[in-house]
Amino acid sequence: MSRRAGFILAIALLLVLGLLASYVLGKLESYEDVIEHGPAPEVASSPYLAAEHFLRIQGIAARRAEGLDVLDGLPSEGQTLMLLADRGNMTPRQVERVLQWTAGGGHLLFIAERLWDEEEGKSGDLLLDLLGVQQYMSDELDDEEASEAEAENEQNEEHEAYPQLTKLYLENEQAPAYIAFDTDFHLYDAQNRAHAWANSDSATHLLQLYHGDGLITVLSDPWIWQNRNINEYDHAWLLWYLSQDSAVTLLYHADSDGLARLLLRHFPLALLVLALLIIATLWHVGMRHGPLQAPASRARRQLEEHLRGSADFLLRRSGQHSLLKGLQQDINRRARRRHPGFDKLAVAEQWQVLGRLTRLPAKDISQAMRPLPPQRLSASDFTRQVAHLQTLRNAL
Numbered sequence: 001m002s003r004r005a006g007f008i009l010a011i012a013l014l015l016v017l018g019l020l021a022s023y024v025l026g027k028l029e030s031y032e033d034v035i036e037h038g039p040a041p042e043v044a045s046s047p048y049l050a051a052e053h054f055l056r057i058q059g060i061a062a063r064r065a066e067g068l069d070v071l072d073g074l075p076s077e078g079q080t081l082m083l084l085a086d087r088g089n090m091t092p093r094q095v096e097r098v099l100q101w102t103a104g105g106g107h108l109l110f111i112a113e114r115l116w117d118e119e120e121g122k123s124g125d126l127l128l129d130l131l132g133v134q135q136y137m138s139d140e141l142d143d144e145e146a147s148e149a150e151a152e153n154e155q156n157e158e159h160e161a162y163p164q165l166t167k168l169y170l171e172n173e174q175a176p177a178y179i180a181f182d183t184d185f186h187l188y189d190a191q192n193r194a195h196a197w198a199n200s201d202s203a204t205h206l207l208q209l210y211h212g213d214g215l216i217t218v219l220s221d222p223w224i225w226q227n228r229n230i231n232e233y234d235h236a237w238l239l240w241y242l243s244q245d246s247a248v249t250l251l252y253h254a255d256s257d258g259l260a261r262l263l264l265r266h267f268p269l270a271l272l273v274l275a276l277l278i279i280a281t282l283w284h285v286g287m288r289h290g291p292l293q294a295p296a297s298r299a300r301r302q303l304e305e306h307l308r309g310s311a312d313f314l315l316r317r318s319g320q321h322s323l324l325k326g327l328q329q330d331i332n333r334r335a336r337r338r339h340p341g342f343d344k345l346a347v348a349e350q351w352q353v354l355g356r357l358t359r360l361p362a363k364d365i366s367q368a369m370r371p372l373p374p375q376r377l378s379a380s381d382f383t384r385q386v387a388h389l390q391t392l393r394n395a396l
Helices: 003-027 041-045 049-057 068-073 092-103 126-131 143-156 235-243 259-266 268-285 303-338 347-358 362-369 379-395
Strands: 062-065 079-083 107-111 133-137 166-168 177-179 185-189 194-199 204-211 214-219 247-251
Touching: 049 062, 049 235, 049 247, 068 092, 068 247, 079 092, 092 107, 092 126, 092 204, 092 214, 126 133, 126 214, 166 204, 177 235, 185 194, 185 204, 259 268, 303 347, 303 362, 303 379, 347 362, 347 379, 362 379
Parallel strands: 062 247, 079 107, 079 247, 107 214
Antiparallel strands: 133 185, 166 177, 166 194, 194 204, 204 214
């Protein structure tokens, strides 16, 4: 091929490539696509990171702690300790240490974690039980109270912008603060120690009570201050309001690693072998030798014996105070049904209402409803106290 023919072929090839490129470019369209990588690792590992930054912006010294060891060098006065972590493994000694720190002038804020168990007379949340605060599901409240709350809601919905939100009223303020607590939970001050509280239309979600020279704030749930919710309603304002004039320590790990957790973390294979060995030993020991024993006759006891045995079992397991307190709580529940707002009255006023409802002397009501002594009662005193309580309950 001559040089001229090669040159012409190259020009033609370039022309074809240019036309093809022009066609392809004409078909292309530009667009923008945003790829979400999710929160940064620091945000994902700290659900209250936004709360920390918000407090610092407001000029409040805020720091994060990983355990209760921080109390060893933390003064009480001018400090707020927020327990935002799971407290399921806190020991009684740790709970006592936290309350001692609070009594010295600190502000303790924590979340109610367990529901009150009427049968056991406790919730299992050591802080709640020691302070006399009980947490219930809102739908477990008395039917009469629930119906009254619903009727009140219907009357107020036309006048309130947010009838389902918790309202916090302050002096010299014309409008309340609004917080979106979970309305499924309700806090009850069983010992009438609270001096301030905040309610939604169906439940109480914030209680404040004094403890020694300090202050304790109990919340029904903490999600209002998590990263995705703190900018809603007055959530951030509430965090500032509860933290003002103090330095804040946010505790993310209130419990310490127990022996079982440490063994599971460092020796999982050894624990598995030990578990298999225990199962094999139990299987060998549990093998039956000899004929099966015939089942006992169901008619071998009378009903009275069963009732007496059940009563003795409850007395041994729960103790006198648990049984007497259960009767007092039953009387309070019946009184709330017959007298709305009974639980919000002072103790003396409650006794007056019981006197009007039952027509019993004030001496009998005082004898039945007075606080129980810490020491164990004698058999005669226990029987006499039960008789007083049953008389009062039957009169309701």
